[in-house]
Amino acid sequence: DQQVKQNSPSLSVQEGRISILNCDYTNSMFDYFLWYKKYPAEGPTFLISISSIKDKNEDGRFTVFLNKSAKHLSLHIVPSQPGDSAVYFCAVRRVWDDKIIFGKGTRLHILP
Amino acid sequence: DTGVSQDPRHKITKRGQNVTFRCDPISEHNRLYWYRQTLGQGPEFLTYFQNEAQLEKSRLLSDRFSAERPKGSFSTLEIQRTEQGDSAMYLCASSPDGQPQHFGDGTRLSIL
Numbered sequence: 001d002q003q004v005k006q007n008s009p010s011l012s013v014q015e016g017r018i019s020i021l022n023c024d025y026t027n028s029m030f031d032y033f034l035w036y037k038k039y040p041a042e043g044p045t046f047l048i049s050i051s052s053i054k055d056k057n058e059d060g061r062f063t064v065f066l067n068k069s070a071k072h073l074s075l076h077i078v079p080s081q082p083g084d085s086a087v088y089f090c091a092v093r094r095v096w097d098d099k100i101i102f103g104k105g106t107r108l109h110i111l112p
Numbered sequence: 113d114t115g116v117s118q119d120p121r122h123k124i125t126k127r128g129q130n131v132t133f134r135c136d137p138i139s140e141h142n143r144l145y146w147y148r149q150t151l152g153q154g155p156e157f158l159t160y161f162q163n164e165a166q167l168e169k170s171r172l173l174s175d176r177f178s179a180e181r182p183k184g185s186f187s188t189l190e191i192q193r194t195e196q197g198d199s200a201m202y203l204c205a206s207s208p209d210g211q212p213q214h215f216g217d218g219t220r221l222s223i224l
Contacts, residue, residue, distance in 0.1 A: 004154075034212060043116070043203055043215030044155065089154050097168065098143060100213060102154030 003027055006090050006103035014111050019077040021106050023090030026071065032093035033066055034100065035075045037086045044089055048075070077108075085110045114138060116216035118204050124222045125194060132190045133219045137206030144187050145213060146179055147203040148172065155203050155215075161187060191221075199223045 005024045013019040021035075031052045036044035050057040050064045050073070057064050063076045077084055090103040117136040125131055137144050142163050147155035158177070159169045163184040173179075176195075181187040191198055201220050205213035 009152075036215075041217070043205075043217045046212040046214065049212055091154075097160075098207065098210065098213075099157055099160065099168070100145075100155075101157070104152065104154050 002103075003101050004090055004092055004103040006106050008106050009104070010107040010109065012109040012111055013080050015082060016079045019075075019080045019084065019108055019110070021075040021077075021088050021090070021108065023073050023075075023103055024071055025073075025090075025092050027092075028068075028071070029095055030092040031095045033064070033073050034091040034093065035062075035064060036089040036091060036102075038089065038105070039086050047088075080108075080110045082110050082112065084108060116204055116206050116214055118202075118216035118219050120219055121217065122220045122222070124224065126224050127194055127196060129194055130190065130192045131194060131221065132188055133202055133204075133221075135187045135189070135204030135206075135216060137185070137187070137204070138214055141206035141208055141214075142184070143207045143209065143213075144181055145205040145207075146187070146189050147205065149201040149203055149218070150199075158189075158202075194221075194223050196223050 034049040035047045037047045038044045048062045066073045087105045087107050089105045091100045119134045145160040146158040149155045161181040176192045179189045201218045203218045205215045207213040
């Protein structure tokens with residue numbers, strides 16, 4: 001049973017436009033939601049997170065939105081840049097032990 | 113460089129051999145995690161340590177797998193009698209309590 005679902009394996013976006021990556025989760029027992037970015041041959045890099053008590057968190061070009069009633073979160077990148085081309089993992093953190101559960105990832109291609 | 117360090121980066125071995133990987137976390141990060149990632153999947157939790165105590169092991173961690181963190185600093189992950197299905201990227205991450213995990217670049221294991 002997949003607790004974190006990223007239904008789009010890949011996404012292509014024109015440079016300068018907005019990239020929107022989506023994620024759904026199934027369990028309400030998570031207190032933190034995170035996005036990681038991964039380049040080939042490197043480990044995942046923490047990008048941005050949001051607490052379950054908030055519905056939006058912004059950091060520069062990156063904004064994460066959380067809809068708890070729908071168990072849905074999204075990552076907005078605006079404007080998209082060539083260096084944003086990577087695999088993006090949505091992840092949720094369990095309340096009691098900081099254990100992270102990852103989705104399968106979405107590969108983002110920024111087109112010139 | 114004060115990030116999470118993993119050694120070796122690549123390991124090729126014959127089926128049935130034993131392998132050991134090392135992870136050096138960020139200094140003073142009391143939590144250390146091991147994950148496994150296969151093609152097209154997100155990282156999957158294997159086990160984690162709070163200082164030197166191993167607090168949880170995933171069902172993915174068969175009895176051929178053992179992990180240690182003897183002094184609460186670096187950690188080792190050993191796989192005995194390797195099998196084809198063990199081929200994967202093994203990722204280590206560390207964090208202080210309640211903070212996002214920082215990942216190393218992983219050890220890619222290939223079983224011939």
